[in-house]
């Protein structure tokens with residue numbers, strides 16, 4: 001299992017120790033949640049903060065844009081050196097074009113689905129994306145309860161990927177812990193995002209390791 005700890009649950013008054021913890025951990029990525037107060041009812045952090053974080057983080061950056069018109073920010077995300085740029089299906093009228101432009105910028109393209117958006121809507125884009133991020137909570141806040149229907153969606157997505165020429169990875173975001181993580185592994189998840197489960201722990205390294213070895 002790959003693990004992408006979400007910085008949303010870190011100490012915003014002093015990010016350096018939390019990023020150093022990530023650097024020295026077994027995590028595969030650092031997940032960065034950008035919110036605009038329009039697409040989701042919250043505002044997290046923007047490019048000035050991401051720029052500083054990217055300078056000290058040695059893990060690949062997994063950027064999750066919970067914003068309207070995410071295509072306006074492709075070059076800024078590229079300039080961070082991000083590995084993955086995740087855009088919401090619900091925020092892109094011309095998704096095929098956005099995915100192509102993310103690829104042209106040299107990044108992996110991820111498409112994110114809100115809990116009520118069906119996996120079947122991806123059938124005509126699945127071969128073009130590197131990753132699908134399924135929201136297992138309504139986006140905007142950390143520390144929410146996992147929505148069990150995500151397990152069914154994960155299996156449906158795995159079937160869609162297998163029945164096409166897609167090499168897309170399946171990433172899940174929201175309410176991940178060792179219990180939901182184990183069920184998600186069983187359902188076919190490749191990458192688990194975890195915010196409060198990792199940063200809210202006495203021993204974050206242990207939690208990352210636990211998810212990695214599910």
Ligand code: DX5
Pocket residue numbers: 006007008009031033064137138139140141142143144173174175176193194195196197
């Ligand atoms: C929520 C964000 C998540 C969030 C997950 O909108 O996309 O990445 O940090 O937090 P937890 O793991 O606490 O549910």
Ligand code: ZN
Pocket residue numbers: 006031032033064173193
């Ligand atoms: Zn996220």
